[in-house]
Amino acid sequence: MLKIEVAKDIGFCFGVDKAVQIAKDLLANGENVYVTGELIHNEAEMKVLEELGLKTFDIASKWPDLSRATVLIRAHGVPIDQLEKMKSHAKKVVDATCPVVLSLSESILEARKAGFEVLLYGHDKHDEVVFLKSVVRDLKVFDYKENVRYSTKKIALFSQTTMDVDGFKEMSKSIVENIEDLSTVMIKNSICNVTYQREREVKKLASENDVCLVVGSNKSSNTRKLFNIAKNINYKTYLVLSTADLRPEWFDAADSVGICSGTSTSMRIIDEIVERLRTFKN
Numbered sequence: 215m216l217k218i219e220v221a222k223d224i225g226f227c228f229g230v231d232k233a234v235q236i237a238k239d240l241l242a243n244g245e246n247v248y249v250t251g252e253l254i255h256n257e258a259e260m261k262v263l264e265e266l267g268l269k270t271f272d273i274a275s276k277w278p279d280l281s282r283a284t285v286l287i288r289a290h291g292v293p294i295d296q297l298e299k300m301k302s303h304a305k306k307v308v309d310a311t312c313p314v315v316l317s318l319s320e321s322i323l324e325a326r327k328a329g330f331e332v333l334l335y336g337h338d339k340h341d342e343v344v345f346l347k348s349v350v351r352d353l354k355v356f357d358y359k360e361n362v363r364y365s366t367k368k369i370a371l372f373s374q375t376t377m378d379v380d381g382f383k384e385m386s387k388s389i390v391e392n393i394e395d396l397s398t399v400m401i402k403n404s405i406c407n408v409t410y411q412r413e414r415e416v417k418k419l420a421s422e423n424d425v426c427l428v429v430g431s432n433k434s435s436n437t438r439k440l441f442n443i444a445k446n447i448n449y450k451t452y453l454v455l456s457t458a459d460l461r462p463e464w465f466d467a468a469d470s471v472g473i474c475s476g477t478s479t480s481m482r483i484i485d486e487i488v489e490r491l492r493t494f495k496n
């Protein structure tokens with residue numbers, strides 16, 4: 215029989231959970247709800263919300279008529295100027311930007327106002343980073359320590375909330391190694407604690423089980439991160455969106471499987487995967 219170990223911290227994070235719950239409540243209330251892009255980076259979960267009536271629009275393209283719509287801002291946030299424009303176009307705007315992302319936006323603004331050149335370990339095109347760049351317009355974003363550049367002697371380093379801890383450590387070290395070129399350095403670990411805990415847990419699950427499953431979408435940055443970490447530890451690591459992706463042969467020579475998920479995967483999908491795994495090797 216296959217031993218199934220499920221991560222303790224799994225399913226939606228509180229930021230995504232709150233955004234999904236707000237969307238469901240608005241739809242149940244009969245409102246015409248639009249969201250600024252995918253509410254969550256998970257095709258299976260988005261399908262469920264779309265069936266309830268949720269519509270999406272791309273803020274970079276022509277907007278639909280929003281005069282009778284409620285616009286929901288997703289957990290990553292949207293650029294400040296777009297938010298203001300939306301408030302004047304839509305009947306109502308509901309902001310579900312995650313408090314952790316908002317707190318990071320306040321911290322980088324404070325640092326900029328205090329005269330720091332602000333650097334961010336992150337992915338330049340990620341929606342959260344696009345929002346942060348609207349808060350500090352000259353924010354410098356790097357995803358490899360080799361690319362880090364700054365032009366003053368007073369710098370502050372932050373991280374996108376979903377980046378990996380090891381990469382952030384490397385980037386921090388590379389800055390500290392050049393301390394003689396700097397007068398003031400501030401390093402603030404702004405990685406979301408939820409994603410950090412999942413990183414720790416996936417390392418353990420991947421090393422202690424024959425097979426490791428990371429449940430989530432390839433579109434989700436924190437899911438891809440968990441998958442890459444686990445795959446480096448255990449080559450029998452697989453990324454699955456739903457039960458449709460499970461292959462019985464992955465478990466032929468396995469006695470145990472560890473399961474973790476990105477923050478955009480609901481417990482419904484995890485439960486379905488566990489149920490299906492129980493039918494293997496019986």
Ligand code: SF4
Nearest residue numbers: 227229312314375406
């Ligand atoms: S991963 Fe963290 S920062 Fe991102 S939405 Fe979830 S709780 Fe918020």
